[in-house]
Amino acid sequence: MYGRVVGVTVLGVGGHPVTVEAFVGRGLPSLTVTGLPGAAVQDARDRIRPAVEHSELEWPLRRVVINLAPGNLRKEGAGLDLPIAVSVLVATRQVPPSATVDHVFFGEISLRGEVLPTPGVISVAIAAMRRGLAGVIVPAANAVEAAQVDGLAVIAVTSIRDVVGFLRGTWTPPPVAGESVSPPARASVDLSEVRGQDEARRAIEVAAAGGHNLLMVGPPGAGKTMLARRLPTILPDLTRDEALEATQLHSVAGLLAGRGLLRERPFRAPHHSVSTAGLLGGGSTVLRPGEASLAHRGVLFLDELTEFRRDAIEALRQPLEDGAIVVTRAGGSVTFPARFTLVAAANPCPCGYAGDPRKHCRCRPDQHDRYRHKLSGPLLDRIDLRLTIPRLTKDELLGASSGELSSVVRDRVVAARERQRHRYAALGISSNADLPGPLARRAARLSDDAEELLARAVEHLALTGRGFDRVIKVARTIADLHQADRVAHAHVSEALSYRTAFEEDEDLPRAV
Amino acid sequence: MPFEEAGRPFGFPEGFGHAPAEGDAVLLLRCLLGPTPRSLHALIWAAGSASATVRRIRKGGAGSDNDRAFLGTADPAAIRERLAAIGARFAQPGDPDYWPAFLRLEDPPVGVFVRGRPLDPGDERVAVVGSRRPTPTGREVAADLASGLASCGIVTVSGGAFGIDTAAHRGALVAGGATVAVLGSGIDQPHPRGNRRLFADIESAGTLISEYPPGVPAEPFRFPARNRLIAALSRAVIVVEGATKSGARITAEHAMELGLEVFAVPGAVTNPLAETPLELIREGATLIRGLDDLLHDLGVDPSRIGRGRSAAGLSADERRVYERLAGPTLPTSVARDAGLSLEAAVAALIGLELRGLVRGRGGRFERTFAGRAADPSARRSSSEGSGRPPDG
Numbered sequence: 080m081y082g083r084v085v086g087v088t089v090l091g092v093g094g095h096p097v098t099v100e101a102f103v104g105r106g107l108p109s110l111t112v113t114g115l116p117g118a119a120v121q122d123a124r125d126r127i128r129p130a131v132e133h134s135e136l137e138w139p140l141r142r143v144v145i146n147l148a149p150g151n152l153r154k155e156g157a158g159l160d161l162p163i164a165v166s167v168l169v170a171t172r173q174v175p176p177s178a179t180v181d182h183v184f185f186g187e188i189s190l191r192g193e194v195l196p197t198p199g200v201i202s203v204a205i206a207a208m209r210r211g212l213a214g215v216i217v218p219a220a221n222a223v224e225a226a227q228v229d230g231l232a233v234i235a236v237t238s239i240r241d242v243v244g245f246l247r248g249t250w251t252p253p254p255v256a257g258e259s260v261s262p263p264a265r266a267s268v269d270l271s272e273v274r275g276q277d278e279a280r281r282a283i284e285v286a287a288a289g290g291h292n293l294l295m296v297g298p299p300g301a302g303k304t305m306l307a308r309r310l311p312t313i314l315p316d317l318t319r320d321e322a323l324e325a326t327q328l329h330s331v332a333g334l335l336a337g338r339g340l341l342r343e344r345p346f347r348a349p350h351h352s353v354s355t356a357g358l359l360g361g362g363s364t365v366l367r368p369g370e371a372s373l374a375h376r377g378v379l380f381l382d383e384l385t386e387f388r389r390d391a392i393e394a395l396r397q398p399l400e401d402g403a404i405v406v407t408r409a410g411g412s413v414t415f416p417a418r419f420t421l422v423a424a425a426n427p428c429p430c431g432y433a434g435d436p437r438k439h440c441r442c443r444p445d446q447h448d449r450y451r452h453k454l455s456g457p458l459l460d461r462i463d464l465r466l467t468i469p470r471l472t473k474d475e476l477l478g479a480s481s482g483e484l485s486s487v488v489r490d491r492v493v494a495a496r497e498r499q500r501h502r503y504a505a506l507g508i509s510s511n512a513d514l515p516g517p518l519a520r521r522a523a524r525l526s527d528d529a530e531e532l533l534a535r536a537v538e539h540l541a542l543t544g545r546g547f548d549r550v551i552k553v554a555r556t557i558a559d560l561h562q563a564d565r566v567a568h569a570h571v572s573e574a575l576s577y578r579t580a581f582e583e584d585e586d587l588p589r590a591v
Numbered sequence: 592m593p594f595e596e597a598g599r600p601f602g603f604p605e606g607f608g609h610a611p612a613e614g615d616a617v618l619l620l621r622c623l624l625g626p627t628p629r630s631l632h633a634l635i636w637a638a639g640s641a642s643a644t645v646r647r648i649r650k651g652g653a654g655s656d657n658d659r660a661f662l663g664t665a666d667p668a669a670i671r672e673r674l675a676a677i678g679a680r681f682a683q684p685g686d687p688d689y690w691p692a693f694l695r696l697e698d699p700p701v702g703v704f705v706r707g708r709p710l711d712p713g714d715e716r717v718a719v720v721g722s723r724r725p726t727p728t729g730r731e732v733a734a735d736l737a738s739g740l741a742s743c744g745i746v747t748v749s750g751g752a753f754g755i756d757t758a759a760h761r762g763a764l765v766a767g768g769a770t771v772a773v774l775g776s777g778i779d780q781p782h783p784r785g786n787r788r789l790f791a792d793i794e795s796a797g798t799l800i801s802e803y804p805p806g807v808p809a810e811p812f813r814f815p816a817r818n819r820l821i822a823a824l825s826r827a828v829i830v831v832e833g834a835t836k837s838g839a840r841i842t843a844e845h846a847m848e849l850g851l852e853v854f855a856v857p858g859a860v861t862n863p864l865a866e867t868p869l870e871l872i873r874e875g876a877t878l879i880r881g882l883d884d885l886l887h888d889l890g891v892d893p894s895r896i897g898r899g900r901s902a903a904g905l906s907a908d909e910r911r912v913y914e915r916l917a918g919p920t921l922p923t924s925v926a927r928d929a930g931l932s933l934e935a936a937v938a939a940l941i942g943l944e945l946r947g948l949v950r951g952r953g954g955r956f957e958r959t960f961a962g963r964a965a966d967p968s969a970r971r972s973s974s975e976g977s978g979r980p981p982d983g
Contacts, residue, residue, distance in 0.1 A: 277923040277933055278954065297954065427953065434953025436919040439863055440724065444753045445785055469954030475921055535945045572938035576922070578951065 080104070082169025084179045086147075086162030087206050088154040089199035091366055091406070091413025092327045094206030096183070097159065098148040101166035106142025112163075114147030117155040119365070126190060127164045134192035134239040139171050153411065155365050157187035158197045161216070164188060164239060165246075174246040181213040182234070184242070192239040196220035198333035201326050204228040216242060222255045223339035224330050227323065270309045270488055275471045275479030279306050282466045282577060284488050287313045288495035289556030290510030292399070292421040292461055294384070296579040297468030298431045298438075303424035304348075306468070307380045310422060311344040312485040314377075315493045321376045324416055328368045328375050345377030347419075351386035358391045359398070360415045361406050371398050374419035384423040385453045392458050395421070399461045423462065425454060427579070435470060463512055463549045465579040495559040511556045516548035523555045528568040536575055550574045602694040603632075603701070604639055608683040615667035616641035617683045621702040622670060622804040623648075625658040628816065629698035641701070673805050678794075679706045679778045687712070692823045695849060700802045700820065704778035707794040708769065710824075716771065717889070718748040718821050718846070720839045721755030721831035722864050727952060729755055729832035729864060731959060732856055732881065734762030736829060739882035741768020743891050746797070748773065748825045750817060750838070751790065753783060755831045764792055771824060774801035775809055775817040782809030800824075818842040827852040827889065829879070833867030840867045843876065854879045854888065905943070912939040913948060919955035 082101045087094040110124045128138045145163055147154050162184040168174045185203045186194040200221035205228055207215045214232030217225050222235035234252040236242050244250025273280055279295070283306055286293040293310075295303045317325065325341045335341075349358060349370040356362060360369035371379055381387060398404050402418035427433040429450050433440040442450075471479070499510050502522065508514065514522060525533065533550065536542055542550065551566070554574035558566045608617040620631060620641055631644075634653050638644040648654035649662055674680060682688035683702040688709055693699045717740055719733050737747040737759040747763040749756040751772035763770035772793050776782040778801040781790040793799055800820065803813065818838055822828055822845035830853070833839035843853045853876040858865025872878050879885045886892070905913065911929045920928075926936035940956050943949040950959045 275921075275923070278921070278937075281933065436953070436955060436957075443724070445783070448785070467951075467954035469921065471921075475924065478924070478927070532942075532945070536941075539945045539947070569934055569938045572941040573934060575941045576937045576951070 080170045080172070082166045082171075082176060082179075084162045084166045084169060085183050085210075085212065086159045087183055087185055087203040088152070088159060089156055089202050089331055090153070090411075091415055092199075092202055092331050092368065092372075093413070094199065094202035094204075095152060096206055096210050097152070097154055097162070099159065099162040099166045099184075100146040100148065101163070101170040102144045102146075103139045103141050103167065103170045104144070108140045108142070110143045110145065112145045112147065114145075114150045115153050116147060116159075117153055117365075119157050120147070120154050120159050123157065123160045123163055126160060126188060127167070129190045130160075130188045130192040130239060131164055131167065133190065134243070136168060136173055136239070136243065137171065139167070143167060143170075156197070156199065157195075158185045158199065158203065160188040161186040161194060161239075161242070165242060168243065174243055178246040178248075182232075183207040183210075183212055183215045185215060186218040186236070188239060194218045194236050194238055194241070196333075196337075199327075199331045200224040201227060201323070201330040201335075204231055204233070205323075205327070207231060216245070219253075220337055221330070221335070223337065224326065224335060226255045227326065227340045268308055268312060270313055270485040271482050273302065273305060273309065273482055275476050276302055276306065276468065277480075277482070278576070279466060279468050280482050280488075281573075282464060283307075283310050284313060284492060285553060285556050285560065285577075286310065286420065286422075286464050287488075287492045288560050289463070289499070289553065290420065290496075290512040291463040291553060291556065292512070293423070294459070294462045294465045294579060295422070295424045295468050296427050296465070297424075298426060298435055298470045301468040301470045303468055304380070304382055307348075307378065307382075307422045307424065308346060309485065310378050310420065311346045313488045313492055314344050314420075315489065315496055317342065317344060317376060325376045328372050328415065332368050332373060334373070343377075345374050346380065347371075347374040347377070348380040348382060351381070351383045353387070353391060355388065355391045355394050359394050359404050359406070359417075361408070363408075366406050366408065366413050368415045369404070369417075371395060371417040371419060372404060372415040375416050377419055379419045379421050381421070381423045384425045385450060389453075393456070396457055396461065399458070421462065427467075434467070437472070460545055463552055464577050466577055467579050491560055494562065495556065498559045498562070499556075511552045511559070514552055514555070516545075519548055519551045519555065523551045523558075523566040524564065525551075525554075525571070526565050526567045529554070529566050529571045532568055532571050532575075536571075540575070540578075553577060600636055601697075602699065603635060603684055606640065607635065608641055608685065608702075610640065610642070613641045614683065616645045617702050618667050618670060618681055619645055619662060619665055621681070621683075621700070621802070622665060623654065623658050623661060624807065625655040626653075627698070628700055628802070631701060632698050635701070670804065674704065674778070677706070677779045677805065679704050679805070681705075690824055692849070693820065696819055696823055696845075697848075698819070703820070704801050704804065705798060706778060707798040708796075710771070710798060714746045714769070715744070716746040716748050716825045718825035718828040718842065719755065719759035719831060720749055720818075720821065720828065720833075720842045721867075722833050722837060722839065723752050723754040723756070725754045725758070725832045726862070726864060727950065728957075728959075729856075729858075730758040733758040733831045734765070736831070736856075736882055736885060737762030737768070737770070738766035739886065741766035741770075743886065744768070745889075745891070746771060748821055750775065750814070750821055750842075751781060751783075751786060751793070751799075752814075752838075753786065755839075757786060757789060759831075760789055760793060760797075764796055768796075770797040772797070772799050773817050773820045773824065774799060774803070775814040777801065777803045777805050777807035779805040780808065814838055815841050819845045822846040822849055822851060825851065827854060829854040829856070829885065830868050830871055830876070831856045832858065832864040834863050835866040835870070837867045840870070843867075843871055852877065852888070854885060856880070905946075906939070908935055908939040909942050912936060913943055913958075916949060916956065916958055919952065919957040921955055925956065 080103045086097045086099045131138045169176050187197045200217050201224040204225035208228050216234045219235035219237045225233045233255045322340045329335050347370045358369045398417035404415045404417045428442045430441045432438040554566045554570045557570040635644050638647050688705045733755045741763040746769045748771045749759045760770045818841045828846035830839045855868035855871040855876040915928045926933045
């Protein structure tokens with residue numbers, strides 16, 4: 080006796096359809112799974128029989144062979160529990176086979192036959208949609224995710240009994256609300272809450288407008304974290320495609336917690352003790368997306384950049400270059416999207432008070448050098464915008480005006496991004512941050528006095544070639560915020576003002 | 592101590608280091624690490640000559656077991672060879688490289704090790720000393736003073752340490768002048784190692800001096816002793832910045848004992864690094880606000896040197912911003928004070944920074960020292976005070 084249903088295994092973020100075949104034949108009662116099952120799938124062997132029997136169905140006391148096709152693909156995850164169980168029910172004719180052909184079954188099951196929340200449902204739904212199937216049968220707890228995919232019937236089930244009822248036509252699944260389950264809630268924080276720090280507020284606006292990565296250097300308590308948290312609130316709203324991508328990653332990581340589509344840009348702030356696998360994704364059996372991927376289409380905030388493990392920081396170069404992370408393990412490799420804005424924060428020196436006019440820095444020069452050395456390197460080359468955040472005095476705080484609302488700033492950001500998209504349409508890039516150096520000069524269209532100012536800056540501020548490109552890119556973004564076609568003197572001036580304590584001249588006199 | 596303080600003779604006994612075999616004895620004495628310069632000085636007077644002192648230590652009449660162990664194996668010729676290998680030489684009293692003013696110290700060195708150019712008896716030297724962790728302003732003032740001195744042909748002496756010392760040496764070198772670094776470590780291993788390039792530059796354009804033979808590591812207790820040599824080499828000592836009980840204060844005290852002039856650059860009373868200069872000023876040191884004051888007080892005609900950055904050619908915004916900028920100020924505050932938009936204020940600040948008139952630091956902007964000198968109003972009041980014609 081033979082039965083066949085379709086399941087999905089989620090590898091990385093992608094769902095891969097798996098044909099689950101069941102054969103029930105003569106022999107001692109046993110259950111064998113073939114077709115490269117992973118550890119979690121092997122586990123299913125012992126779970127499924129009690130679950131079926133607990134659902135007042137019959138488990139055949141015969142030899143049962145389950146085959147998972149294609150055989151060359153490693154199958155991971157407990158989501159195959161449900162299709163395996165259903166395939167046996169089909170093979171023993173306890174449910175009609177005709178009802179199972181155009182649905183995907185997905186879900187982990189408990190010993191009592193309940194269908195449990197399972198990570199990756201949105202990826203399953205996307206795979207089902209691409210396969211041209213009519214619907215998905217998924218855990219009720221994750222049904223909202225599946226409902227985000229258009230043109231797919233979502234059958235939300237809580238137990239094997241529901242599934243059987245549906246297949247026999249004796250149970251009608253409850254409707255699943257698709258859109259507007261998670262209200263387009265505005266962020267709980269707003270840029271207007273930042274008091275003072277006009278320069279820093281302006282800088283994160285520039286970062287948002289040009290897609291630039293940002294390094295903030297300042298003493299403890301200056302407000303670096305507060306500012307970073309507000310960067311997502313001034314980024315343009317997620318487009319539907321972006322939201323789907325981000326939601327998939329969060330779904331696979333099991334972080335959606337019953338929500339449907341992500342509406343807010345993600346903000347991830349891993350602790351500096353994070354491992355390379357934790358930051359970039361990985362794991363020994365099931366490959367999970369790391370923090371960098373969870374920040375996809377949002378902001379990855381690394382507070383205390385110098386405290387992070389060097390190898391973890393170095394490994395961030397790949398996603399910063401490619402917008403994706405390839406994790407390779409013995410079983411194969413998976414690609415996690417990871418296109419995020421990096422915001423890093425650091426103290427100006429080990430004691431935190433270098434450059435503070437009121438508190439004397441107590442670090443020795445060699446400590447300074449070592450500290451700077453930690454911060455230098457290839458990662459820093461990918462950070463266009465560097466910013467010094469001073470600790471404000473009481474007077475400066477009291478004299479500070481309250482800032483603009485995030486929504487006002489976001490409108491300017493959206494307009495600036497629109498200009499960039501239009502300008503770079505032919506180049507396949509979307510923002511100034513992605514501009515290659517030589518192109519940046521052309522795109523900038525510097526005015527004469529801006530050109531002259533840059534020349535002076537090269538001489539006096541000892542700008543390197545890369546530093547020069549960074550200034551131009553940032554100046555281009557500032558011009559876009561002003562809706563200006565050419566980069567003018569004032570734009571270059573502002574771009575030049577974004578420097579950190581590390582670049583400020585600590586050394587000795589140059590010739591007068 | 593075999594001598595009473597009051598009765599200490601100065602210098603060394605007649606014929607010290609000049610009889611045959613005395614030269615090697617002096618070198619050996621200088622290589623002993625046990626006795627302090629003061630006790631060695633006393634010992635030499637008690638024994639009467641260098642070789643007699645060496646004999647006495649060998650016999651156990653003075654010194655430690657370590658000293659005897661050293662004298663048992665030391666070979667003066669090998670030491671001289673080692674010195675020659677690193678381009679260093681030993682100078683004892685009477686040699687051209689042994690600056691005669693060392694003999695005016697209560698605890699003169701029995702000899703010094705020298706690298707680089709010989710000390711020119713015709714040179715005028717001034718010491719610039721201060722904190723190892725100065726403010727940017729302090730650094731700039733020290734460099735500016737040393738550059739100015741160099742352009743008047745005056746040699747800057749300092750201790751080769753990080754901070755003010757480095758700024759002073761560099762300032763002198765940048766202006767094409769000579770400079771002398773007195774080390775607190777062996778002549779072959781100038782400390783700190785982070786200043787290797789500086790020491791190499793000093794060796795080619797100036798002089799490195801150390802009391803310590805090759806192989807002696809830098810240790811904090813040796814630094815105060817080196818300060819007396821800095822003072823003795825100089826005609827005046829300038830203290831730029833120093834916290835209370837700083838090394839700069841020790842140098843200044845040696846200078847006062849030697850009857851030299853002491854100058855101090857003041858700072859805000861709230862600045863911990865102004866402690867030493869302000870203390871010294873209260874005790875009678877001369878307050879200087881910069882190179883003009885110093886040259887005036889040293890009796891050097893300042894019009895000889897061309898310097899000062901021009902405040903001419905500023906835009907209206909830049910001038911507005913510049914006139915209102917005092918201490919470290921946020922761009923926002925600058926904008927408010929000058930009645931400009933933040934963008935305009937930032938543009939003006941960057942323009943001024945590129946002219947070297949202001950400097951960004953920790954997110955705030957302040958005038959540079961050069962900027963202060965270029966400020967027409969500041970310049971006027973300083974020249975009125977001394978009745979000199981304005982220079983520059």
